[in-house]
Amino acid sequence: xxxxxxxxxxxxxxxxxxxxxxxxxxxxxxxxxxxxxxxxxxxxxxxxxxxxxxxxxxxxxxxxxxxxxxxxxxxxxxxxxxxxxxxxxxxxxxxxxxxxxxxxxxxxxxxxx
Amino acid sequence: xxxxxxxxxxxxxxxxxxxxxxxxxxxxxxxxxxxxxxxxxxxxxxxxxxxxxxxxxxxxxxxxxxxxxxxxxxxxxxxxxxxxxxxxxxxxxxxxxxxxxxxxxxxxxxxx
Numbered sequence: 001x002x003x004x005x006x007x008x009x010x011x012x013x014x015x016x017x018x019x020x021x022x023x024x025x026x027x028x029x030x031x032x033x034x035x036x037x038x039x040x041x042x043x044x045x046x047x048x049x050x051x052x053x054x055x056x057x058x059x060x061x062x063x064x065x066x067x068x069x070x071x072x073x074x075x076x077x078x079x080x081x082x083x084x085x086x087x088x089x090x091x092x093x094x095x096x097x098x099x100x101x102x103x104x105x106x107x108x109x110x111x112x113x
Numbered sequence: 114x115x116x117x118x119x120x121x122x123x124x125x126x127x128x129x130x131x132x133x134x135x136x137x138x139x140x141x142x143x144x145x146x147x148x149x150x151x152x153x154x155x156x157x158x159x160x161x162x163x164x165x166x167x168x169x170x171x172x173x174x175x176x177x178x179x180x181x182x183x184x185x186x187x188x189x190x191x192x193x194x195x196x197x198x199x200x201x202x203x204x205x206x207x208x209x210x211x212x213x214x215x216x217x218x219x220x221x222x223x224x225x
Contacts, residue, residue: 004155031211040122042201043156043215058212090155100145100205102213104155 003027004105006091011110013085021076021108023091032074033092033102036060043090049074050096078110085112115140119202119216127224130192134219136202137184146178146185147213149201156201159187192223 004025013019025032031050035043045058049068063082068074074093078085088109092102117138126132136146145163149156160169162178162185169176173192178185189196199220203213 033213035215040217042117042119042217043203043213045212045214048212094211096211100147100211100213101158101161103158104149106154 004091004093004103006089006105006108008108009106011108013110013112015112016080017112018077018079019085019110019112021078021089021091021110023074023076023105024072025074025091025093025103025105026072027093027103028071029093029103030071030096031094032068033094034058034064034066034074034076035090035092037088037090037107046076046089078112085110115204115206115214117202117204117214117216119200119219121219122217123220123222125222125224126192128192128194130223131188131190132192132221134187134189134200134202134221135184136186136216138202138204138214138216139183140204140206140214142206143180144205144207144211147203147205148176148185148187149203151199151201151218152197159200161205189221194223194225197221197223 007022033048034046047066049055065077091105094102120135148159160176165180176187199218202216
């Protein structure tokens, strides 16, 4: 089945630790995105990548880092510099065509205490 | 700064009612407006609207875009408990790359 997978579904970390969230897609999409969702705030863009080995900051990139070494994979690292890391993280992908639809993974809920 | 605003933020109705969800936007380089439904985890695509005045319809759901007044509505008729979800509106912009700017979402609850 084609789709986007994110792992793990739930992640718990202590404050001060870096943590990496996985995102993999087998849709052959060129573009991939990371969003953060907090209650009452919709989705906010953290980072996005249009092609392998290239990525750009979104609206709330501070405290996060990404890599895009393979077309299928776009891992997100939440660093200790991120002030409020507890949130629901969604990964998405899309083709680079006039269809602007993005396909979403199931998300990872990160809790930092 | 690009901005998408949805209203109401929360809505509770009875099964069988008709609901209208609103989405207004102020963005540069508008390309399309998209509606998503988020039940538990992953948002799922409902509609993409690019032209003004043309209604998109899928079963009991329909949506229309007004590019002059910069808003869209999503209508759901004869609501069912399975329609309970967060409905997200997003505007596609192109500034060197395709990006979606999301609204806050409307949490719709359908009571039996």
